[in-house]
Amino acid sequence: MSSNTSSGGQGGPPPAVDKTIIITRFDPDQDEAPRKQEYTVPCEDNWKVLDAVNFIKDEIDPTVSHRWSCRMAVCGSCGMMVNGEPKLTCKTSLKEYGDRVDIEPLANFPVVRDLVVELDGFMHKFESVKPWIKRAKEKAEDKAALHETKLTYTQSAEELADFKQFSMCINCMLCYAACPVVANEPEFLGPAAIALGHRYNLDTRDEGTEERLEIFRGEGTVFSCSYANECSEVCPKNVDPAAAVNQAKFGAVIDWAKGLVLPRAPHAAD
């Protein structure tokens, strides 16, 4: 095994420390079920968990499969379970852990191979909350709301502040891996999708709120959430999906009550 161990001389970086990295392996063509494989890795002091997995892939075992891209907590690709907790591995320092670090695929997702999980169900849930600005057919009076030169709908900083936090999601899926409701009810719409739908419901430019609230009133959505708050605890971008889900509960109840006394408007076009 080759290594890029530092010398660790006086004033230089600390010497590399050997750690045992335990990776969950699964080859759909050969393995009946996922299994564990241990690797000894000389870890630099400033390494993130992703650096250790990349080292294994590059220097020890090229068959290890994992997802990663930006290395700066923006793309949301490198989510994995690290010692049992969902982590964005490019943001998680190896120094936080002891000599043995257990790296597994994200919990609550089917495993395609090694540390790579199946995304189809997640993407389907995302799409189902219609995460885009929905407008009713353009009306003449709408033009009055348009910015004179930019021809865009204006929004105050205060209005933006109402939902900006919920728009910072990077779709890393850590919240789904942490959620005890997803673990028990895989069909649960889940924290990130509900937070995204709620983000558009709070957007003053959007007219699709009633349609999304109809989705939120359905089974397996906001009222399945038991407010464990785990999604917010593990979120690497401080989106606080638990707040969004529970605000959406409030919105769904108010909308349901309004629907008892007021006729519902037709849905905005997709």
Place this chain on the structure above:
Amino acid sequence: MAGPAHPEAMAPPTPGRTRTAPPQMPSTWWSAPRIRTYLLFDATGVIYFLVGFLAIKIVGQLADGPIAWQAQMKALENPLYIAFHVLALASVIFVAVRFFRLFPKAQPPSIGPAKPPPGPVIHAGLYVVWLGLTALISLALAGVIL
């Protein structure tokens, strides 16, 4: 609610070309301190069920007349009953504190033109209401008021 408003939202993942392993849970999922706290929170439901069961039993004894009622009151002096009620009180305090901590951020950013008060104000307000109601009920039970 009869069923999902949009069933397609809950469709299982499309089968791929390769088989997948079922979702994995970390073998030590229960050992994380936050998960243990959450499990404890969920477990308090058992205590509330037992409290409800006991309350129904006591009301039944009341309906059975003064002798049955006195016997029930005597039984409640048993140390096991007292320990159970101490446990129930601890459960209520635990759940209330957790609820008060999480309640402020569940408020919508605005209701029409009105904005909710800041989170710490809501948090403190919940404690004030809780302590106020507890004091009122205590005074009522002691016969000072009502």
